Amino acid sequence: TVDVNPNLEPDVLGSVxxxxxxxEDASFDCVLCAEVLEHLPFSDxxxxxxxxxxxSRDSCVLTLPRLQRILLCCQLRLKIPMLRWRMPGxxxxxxxxxxxxxxxxxxxxxxxKETKLSRVRSVLxxxxxxxxxxxxxxxxxxxxxxxxxx
Numbered sequence: 182t183v184d185v186n187p188n189l190e191p192d193v194l195g196s197v198x199x200x201x202x203x204x205e206d207a208s209f210d211c212v213l214c215a216e217v218l219e220h221l222p223f224s225d226x227x228x229x230x231x232x233x234x235x236x237s238r239d240s241c242v243l244t245l246p247r248l249q250r251i252l253l254c255c256q257l258r259l260k261i262p263m264l265r266w267r268m269p270g271x272x273x274x275x276x277x278x279x280x281x282x283x284x285x286x287x288x289x290x291x292x293x294k295e296t297k298l299s300r301v302r303s304v305l306x307x308x309x310x311x312x313x314x315x316x317x318x319x320x321x322x323x324x325x326x327x328x329x330x331x
Contacts, residue, residue, distance in 0.1 A: 198225055200232040207238040215244045216323070219286045223296055227304050234308035234330055241309060241328040245301065247316060248277035248289040256319055270319070290324055298324070 183203070184191035193203045197217060212233050218226055233241055256270035279292045288296045305311055309328035316324045 197221070197229045197232060200236045204236045206235055208236045210238050210240070212237045212241045214241065216246065218243075219246055219283075219289055221287060223288045226301075227307065230304060230308050237330050239330055241326075241330070243305075243326040243328060245324050245326075246283060246286065246289040246322055247298075247324045248279070248282055248292045249321065250277045250281070254319070 182189075182191040183193045183195055183197065183200070185194070185196055187194055195203050197214065198221070214229075214233055218229050221229060233243075253271055253273040259267045259269070261267060276291050277289075282289050282292050290296055290298050290301055294300075302311055302314065305326060305328060308331060310331055312327045312329055314324065314326045316322075
């Protein structure tokens with residue numbers, strides 16, 4: 182683990198922006214970066230992705246928060262004999278307002294024109310192939326990216 186907060190007792194006390202100070206190129210088969218990069222200004226996003234790509238040998242799993250205002254979310258869980266569980270429901274959300282981003286976050290996906298999902302994908306594609314990106318249907322606040330190094 183790498184973190185700037187010593188209270189979390191990371192293996193390496195440092196920043197994602199300076200991974201080259203702590204690790205050699207291709208040090209890890211897969212890098213997991215979960216709910217981290219939004220704590221940095223979006224202007225540092227590309228640098229952080231470059232650093233993650235440098236220490237990754239093959240792939241990365243990245244999660245980022247997505248700003249939206251949920252208007253309706255209801256779900257029904259059904260078990261039909263001889264079939265898997267089914268979870269039909271209704272979900273309706275609108276883009277959120279920048280002033281409503283989570284405290285401590287500099288940005289979230291969709292919090293401004295610069296952080297639109299298409300722009301985030303574009304930055305990721307400079308260092309990685311985006312194999313898949315998605316939000317969970319019933320918890321769309323977290324957006325997942327499965328990336329393979331170019």
